[in-house]
Amino acid sequence: MTDKKQGKIRVKSQEKILDAALDEFITHGYKGATVQSIADIAGLPKANVLYYFKNKENIYHAVLEQTLDMWDQGIGDIIYEDGPKRAIEKFVTSKVRMSFDHPKSSKIYAMEIIQGAQHLKEFARTYLRQWVREKAKVFQQWINEGRMANVDPVSLIFLIWSSTQHYADFETQILTIMNRADYEEEDAEHVIQFLTDFILRGLAIDE
Amino acid sequence: MTDKKQGKIRVKSQEKILDAALDEFITHGYKGATVQSIADIAGLPKANVLYYFKNKENIYHAVLEQTLDMWDQGIGDIIYEDGPKRAIEKFVTSKVRMSFDHPKSSKIYAMEIIQGAQHLKEFARTYLRQWVREKAKVFQQWINEGRMANVDPVSLIFLIWSSTQHYADFETQILTIMNRADYEEEDAEHVIQFLTDFILRGLAIDE
DNA sequence: AAACTACCTGTGCATTTGGTCAGGTAATAG
DNA sequence: CTATTACCTGACCAAATGCACAGGTAGTTT
Numbered sequence: 001m002t003d004k005k006q007g008k009i010r011v012k013s014q015e016k017i018l019d020a021a022l023d024e025f026i027t028h029g030y031k032g033a034t035v036q037s038i039a040d041i042a043g044l045p046k047a048n049v050l051y052y053f054k055n056k057e058n059i060y061h062a063v064l065e066q067t068l069d070m071w072d073q074g075i076g077d078i079i080y081e082d083g084p085k086r087a088i089e090k091f092v093t094s095k096v097r098m099s100f101d102h103p104k105s106s107k108i109y110a111m112e113i114i115q116g117a118q119h120l121k122e123f124a125r126t127y128l129r130q131w132v133r134e135k136a137k138v139f140q141q142w143i144n145e146g147r148m149a150n151v152d153p154v155s156l157i158f159l160i161w162s163s164t165q166h167y168a169d170f171e172t173q174i175l176t177i178m179n180r181a182d183y184e185e186e187d188a189e190h191v192i193q194f195l196t197d198f199i200l201r202g203l204a205i206d207e
Numbered sequence: 208m209t210d211k212k213q214g215k216i217r218v219k220s221q222e223k224i225l226d227a228a229l230d231e232f233i234t235h236g237y238k239g240a241t242v243q244s245i246a247d248i249a250g251l252p253k254a255n256v257l258y259y260f261k262n263k264e265n266i267y268h269a270v271l272e273q274t275l276d277m278w279d280q281g282i283g284d285i286i287y288e289d290g291p292k293r294a295i296e297k298f299v300t301s302k303v304r305m306s307f308d309h310p311k312s313s314k315i316y317a318m319e320i321i322q323g324a325q326h327l328k329e330f331a332r333t334y335l336r337q338w339v340r341e342k343a344k345v346f347q348q349w350i351n352e353g354r355m356a357n358v359d360p361v362s363l364i365f366l367i368w369s370s371t372q373h374y375a376d377f378e379t380q381i382l383t384i385m386n387r388a389d390y391e392e393e394d395a396e397h398v399i400q401f402l403t404d405f406i407l408r409g410l411a412i413d414e
Numbered sequence: 415a416a417a418c419t420a421c422c423t424g425t426g427c428a429t430t431t432g433g434t435c436a437g438g439t440a441a442t443a444g
Numbered sequence: 445c446t447a448t449t450a451c452c453t454g455a456c457c458a459a460a461t462g463c464a465c466a467g468g469t470a471g472t473t474t
Contacts, residue, residue, distance in 0.1 A: 009451070027322050031239025035432065047453045050433065107321050110376070114314050115234050117379045124383040132384050149408070155401040158381065162373035163366045169317070172324045174365065176331040177339050194362040201356070202409035216421070242462065254423045257463065 014052055016042040018066060021059045026107050029115065030060055064112070064119060067105045074098045078135045084148045084205050087138075092160060092196050099168035100188040106168035132157055149204040156203075163195055221259055223249040225273060228266045233314050236322070237267055271319070271326055274312045281305045285342045291355045291412050294345075299367060299403050306375035307395040313375035339364055356411040363410075370402055 020041035024033045035056055039046040053059045076094035078087045099106055112120050132154060139153035167174065167183075175181065200206075227248035231240045242263055246253040260266045283301030285294045306313055319327050339361060346360035374381060374390075382388065407413075 013451090028238045029236030029318075029322075031235045032237065033239075034430080036430085045453055046432090047434090047455095048451085051452070054433090056432065110321055111236075111318065113377050113380045114318055115236075117383070121383070124380055128380070129384050129386065151405060152397070152401055154385070155398065156405075158373055158377075159370045159402070159405065162369040162377070166365055166369035170320050170365075170369070173320045173331055173335070176324070176328070177336050178361070179336065190359070191362065194359055195366070198358060198363075198366065198409040201411065202405040204408065220421090241460080243460085252423055254425095254463090254465095255421085258422070261463090263462070 010052070013042075013044065013048070014062075016044065017049055017052060017059065018063055021063050022066075022104050022108065025060060025063060026104060026111065029111060030056075030119075033060075035059075060119065063108065067108055068123065070102060070105050071098075071109070074102070078138055080138050080141060084139075084142045084203065085200065088160075088199055088203070088205070089196050092164060092199065093192050095160065095164035096167065096188055096192045096195065099164055099166075100183055100191075103168035103171050106165050110165070110169045147205070149202070151203065160199065167191060217259070220249075220251065220255070221269075223251065224256055224259060224266065225270055228270050229273075229311050229315065232267060232270060233311060233318065236318060237263075237326075240267075242266075267326070270315065274316055275330065277309060277312050278305075278316070281309070285345055287345050287348060291346075291349045291410065292407065295367075295406055295410070295412070296403050299371060299406065300399050302367065302371035303374065303395055303399045303402065306371055306373075307390055307398075310375035310378050313372050317372070317376045354412070356409070358410065367402075367406065374398060 017038065021033070021038045023041060024038045028034075028037075033056070035049055036046050038059065039049045042049065049059070053062065074094060075098070076090040078091050082090065109120075112118075117124060135157060136153035139148070139156060142148045143150050143153070171183070175183070224245065228240070228245045230248060231245045235241075235244075240263070242256055243253050245266065246256045249256065256266070260269065281301060282305070283297040285298050289297065316327075319325070324331060342364060343360035346355070346363060349355045350357050350360070378390070382390070
C-alpha cells in the first residue's frame, strides 16, 4: 500500500510522454520533432513534459532506451544446442513477430541508423558487433559440421535481419501494395512460414 | 553552341542545391532540414537557394523526383524470356549495385516510407502496386511451369528488395559491425554472389 | 549601346522553437 | 495541523526559421 504511491503519477505521465514521443520522433525525426507536439499528443502542457524530462534530447534518449530494451528482450537467441533448423525457426519467428507486434520500435531504430546512428554509435560498436561475431561463430560451427550450406554467416545474419524487419519498417509500402489497411493475424504466420521455409532451403537444411 | 547557354548557371546551381538537399534531408528529415543548412552545404546564400526553388517543399519534391528517376532507371527488369535463373541474377545484381553506388537514394526513399510515405502515397498506389503485380505474375508462370519452387511471389519480391536495399539503408550499421570505414569494390561483388546463390537455392533453381 | 532577361543577395519579419521560471496546488509525513 | 515534498503550468524569452522583397549585377539579344 505504502509501496511507492508517490511515483504513480510520475510513471503514468512518463509513459504517456514516451508513447507520444515515439510517434512524433518516427514521423518527424529528432530535429523535426517538437516538444509542443509531443505534449499535444500526450495531452499535457508543454511545461509538464519538460518537468519530467529536462529537454528534448532527454526524451529521445528515453525513447531509444525503451526501444533497445524491447529489442533485447524480444529477440530469440541463436544457440548451438538448438541445431541449425530449430535455431533458424526460432530466430526468424521472433523477429517477424517483433516486426508485426512492435513496428514502431523497429522504425525509430531504422531511422536512427539511416540518419547516421548519431545516438547509437556506441551501442553498435560494442553490443551489436559482439552479438554478430558470436552468432556468426555458431553458424560457422554448423557449417564445419556439414549441417548447413557453406555460406558467409555474417551475410546470412544481415539477410535475416533485413527480410524480417522489412515488414515493420516498410509497413506502409507493403500495405499499400497489397491494398490493405492493416496487417492481420494470419499475415505474420504467412511471413514466418515463407521466410523459414525459404531460408532453410537456402541453407540446404532438411533434417 | 547557342544550345542553351543561358541555363548553364541555372543547371549547375540546381545540381549543387539538390546534392546538398539530399544530404540535409537524409540526416534531418523533411521537417528537421533547414533551407539555411542546405544553402551552407551548397555554398550559396540562402536567398539564392530560394531563387531557384520557391520553397522548402519544392526542393524536397525535386530531390524525391530525382530519386525515383534513378530507381526507375537502375532497376533491372524481370522479364519472362530471361527465365528464372537469369532474371534473378540480373535483378539482384542491379539492386545490389544500386545500393552500393547510390545509397543516398535508397535512404531518403526508406525514410519517406518509414515516416508514412506522405509524399509518395500516389507513387506507391499506382506505379509500385502495378509493378509488383506484373512481376508476381511472371514468377507465377515459372512456378506453374515447374521451373522454380512454389513460393508466394509477392513475399519473394519483398525478400529481394529488403535484403538488397539493406546494404544501402543500414550502411552505417553494417560498416560499424564489420569495423570498416567504407565499402570497397569487392564488397558489392561478395554480396551479389551470396544473395544470388542463396536465393536461387531457396527457389530450387539449378538449371 | 540600349533593352531585356537571368541571376544574385542583404535585410526584414512574422512565426515557431527549446527551454526557464515564478508562482502555484495537491499530497504526504511527522 | 504543519512542514515538506511532488506535481503543475501560464507567461516569458532569445534564437532560429521560412520566406518575401527590393535593389542590385552580369550576360545576351537586337
